[in-house]
Amino acid sequence: MAEREELNVLRWISQEYFDLNGSHYDTWKGLPTSLEFSQLVRIGRPVLIKGTPIPEMTSKWTDEYLVQRSGDNQLSIAVTPNGRADAVTPGPNDNLYFVEPYTEKLTMETFLSKLSSSGVDAKESRGVYYLQSQNGNLYSSEPSQASEFPVLRSDIPDDLPFCSEALGSPPEAVNLWIGDEGSITSIHSDPYENIYTVIRGQKIFTLFPPTDGWCMKEHTYPHAQYTRSSVTNQLVITPSSSDVPQIRWSSIIDPDDEAEMHPDAHPIHITVSAGESLYLPSGWWHYVRQSGLTIAVNYWYDMESRGMPWVWLNLLRGIKEPLAANGVQNSESQCDSEEALLDNYSAE
């Protein structure tokens, strides 16, 4: 009962936010100034920017250039049988796991040749390849994190001044993404202000505001990883040892499927083409596909830690430790409460 009423609060927030903001997003003709970006972050709505901080790369980064510049460097490439890295997937005994991809080390030339061999049979046997290491593969705020792209990174600024000046700190990570329509990023949200700029192809975003968190059917899943069988060479889901923490993740496979998504959720569809950028505010849920061979770079900046943001995002995801009658937090009951909240919803 308690969770049901909490859910009613979340539903109210979600509807009220939509009534005030609709599905509107701003489109800007060029990059904002630092003051303008600070205002955009305060508003916290996605913005499609018809510009990029690296306009020359849209013509410079041909296959030939990338191959020539990368040479024999071994790049970490994510491989999955179905194009869904970091997603909830049925594993052994049909149990659901949060499954991370298998990582293969390939040269740029080999990787790009796998992306261009588009026959379904080829992909089914070898897997879907996606350069998506997400760990600051171009630049990282961790000094120990070496870039796998020592040559390519010289083409990409390590910082976007309009963001760093607005947010008061350099990016936490700068990531390179190369993939095609075979790869899909499952729906999730990040505690980062995100600038996503597309160099080639198109990124197709389905976005939901943080206030739709109650629709995301988040559950906690055991961790697993794809490994390649030494016998069959097939990718198989291998559960991690029990001391790997469980992962809280949305159980929704395709948020664009009306049969799967809650009818009261409020999607926004934005396609970002080469030479364009997306400001994706912290806490926004996103599901990302590609159209053709797509190359993008994103900048992650830490979200504001002072003030309200963390409280709101935790509330909106239902990550809320109930208060005991005396006002003291009771952390032991957190998981039960979360599950009850989500199960309440799922039962609808």
Added chain:
Amino acid sequence: MAEREELNVLRWISQEYFDLNGSHYDTWKGLPTSLEFSQLVRIGRPVLIKGTPIPEMTSKWTDEYLVQRSGDNQLSIAVTPNGRADAVTPGPNDNLYFVEPYTEKLTMETFLSKLSSSGVDAKESRGVYYLQSQNGNLYSSEPSQASEFPVLRSDIPDDLPFCSEALGSPPEAVNLWIGDEGSITSIHSDPYENIYTVIRGQKIFTLFPPTDGWCMKEHTYPHAQYTRSSVTNQLVITPSSSDVPQIRWSSIIDPDDEAEMHPDAHPIHITVSAGESLYLPSGWWHYVRQSGLTIAVNYWYDMESRGMPWVWLNLLRGIKEPLAANGVQNSESQCDSEEALLDNYSAE
């Protein structure tokens, strides 16, 4: 039951916000730039600024200067028997009303002489005088609103560029406040970003974050106004006609009184002296006293209407229309629900 659980959500938000932010407030040595102010608004915490946009006024605005410049202009002065304008007060039949002050037209010279006649007897018979018209008495975004201070206003800028540039619009109102320790502003919150700069004396603020809204015991009160009896010359509370909308206001008289304030509320005390300014973020609850003859100017800027702010502030004040089971808002039950929520709390 529903409201009890909603209240538990509000309690959780309040505690979580405090755990993350404590009672900290920043102190700045001087005025922020527009970019810095935009960041401060995003954080949404009060800031004491050891500076003012009008430093020369702290020495220029002597009694003599004010009297000489204002001449015979008739100023609107609020008069109450107890120094509490715009406050919940017992009226006829001991019913509680939201009572606005009596307004007297006085010259600056007469007004200042009443402030300086500090004998209790004198005040009890004549009332407590406070220049606090709050309607943009210096500058207003309403073109029809004429200033009562055509001469003094030339000393005061009609805009603070660091605020207007950060917020993207000029101030909604600029107000002059002149009073003394006899006047108290009852606790309330405004949907404005507020820059409060002190020219003489001291403003003593007791602040609570928006997340403490559930502690404020807001109720809805009939409207009344002080009038001066033509027979006795005493100030008497006169209920307004029933078509004047009721006012939602905190029933707390003194939030610094531990017996009256909820023990889980999180006050912050900030004294702002002559030559200093306070950034008071939108939605923050404030109770304001003065030390000696105090002159201040404040700038009100509209709070951001896009994104989350209005949703959060309404949620935190318990102004929430419950959703019916089908997700459609049921506005008819709003008042009942509010009252139930507050009564639930009050019963604790």
